[in-house]
Amino acid sequence: MKAICYSRYGGPEVLAFGEVRDPVVGPDAVLVKVRAAAVNPVDWKAREGYLDGLFAPVFPVVPGWDVSGVVVRPGVAVSEFDVGDEVIGYVREDFLSRGTFAEYVAAPLRTLARKPRNLSFEEAAGLPLVGLTAYQVLTKMLQVKRGETVLVHAAAGGVGSIAVQLGVHLGARVIGTASESNHDFVRGLGGEPVVYGEGLAERVRGLAPEGVDAVFDTVGGDGLKVSANLLAPEGRLVSIADNEVVNYSGRYYFVRPDAQDLQRLADLAEQGVVSVHVDETFPLERAADAHRLNQEGRTRGKIVVTVDWESGGA
Numbered sequence: 001m002k003a004i005c006y007s008r009y010g011g012p013e014v015l016a017f018g019e020v021r022d023p024v025v026g027p028d029a030v031l032v033k034v035r036a037a038a039v040n041p042v043d044w045k046a047r048e049g050y051l052d053g054l055f056a057p058v059f060p061v062v063p064g065w066d067v068s069g070v071v072v073r074p075g076v077a078v079s080e081f082d083v084g085d086e087v088i089g090y091v092r093e094d095f096l097s098r099g100t101f102a103e104y105v106a107a108p109l110r111t112l113a114r115k116p117r118n119l120s121f122e123e124a125a126g127l128p129l130v131g132l133t134a135y136q137v138l139t140k141m142l143q144v145k146r147g148e149t150v151l152v153h154a155a156a157g158g159v160g161s162i163a164v165q166l167g168v169h170l171g172a173r174v175i176g177t178a179s180e181s182n183h184d185f186v187r188g189l190g191g192e193p194v195v196y197g198e199g200l201a202e203r204v205r206g207l208a209p210e211g212v213d214a215v216f217d218t219v220g221g222d223g224l225k226v227s228a229n230l231l232a233p234e235g236r237l238v239s240i241a242d243n244e245v246v247n248y249s250g251r252y253y254f255v256r257p258d259a260q261d262l263q264r265l266a267d268l269a270e271q272g273v274v275s276v277h278v279d280e281t282f283p284l285e286r287a288a289d290a291h292r293l294n295q296e297g298r299t300r301g302k303i304v305v306t307v308d309w310e311s312g313g314a
Contacts, residue, residue: 003102126302146171277301
């Protein structure tokens, strides 16, 4: 099959488009014909070797963890999906090798859910990683309750935009940091935007004088101290970007595949609670350009790579 892969760590230039071996479908997996795969910051961080302590690479590595597509062959032990079922997945294993930037991917059952019928394949591909991250942090780590005030950093980004929508659905008041050009976008999601940068604490205090009940950090760095100082008594702080959060009495979180959580997200998408904004799409052979754009860190919503539906065979 055709795929994007890299045989050494490095910049976008190490990504090559070509032929790789077809996936082997285990008993508890399904073969998915890929329609689209979303780009996430973790993809370029893995490509540059920053995750070497977490995930051993098996070169050549096909990048990508997000996918939307169609089941073409269930594993011998699979009864949950049939040929032709449209699915989404956060297809992460405990090593780097068999990713989703390819014509096909063998996806374990624990990584899959049914695709929301009201989302395009491009939109659906952008839901799994960011949606699971937002859902698991808000409901399991921060345990956000109705009537609470939540501060979400980078509220116009992939994770942040889903977190704003889920926070509002949970009954919380959501304040979101974003550049001024993205304020209308954040308002459209149900959040109250504030400009990040110098003076952020004063701007947030102006909206929430008593402090916020929870902070969802997606950026890390100097903002952690500001975030900690904005917490109300008994407030909670979680970061997905910087494990230094523990120095501010917060918790670090790394998203995990969970089929039940992903199906709940898909259901919320079908109900119109959660939407995915696709900022730009690239064909599979231009995945390096998609990585470059994502690495700039100024994307509204998601960047998605699409796969030619007519290519390849089952």
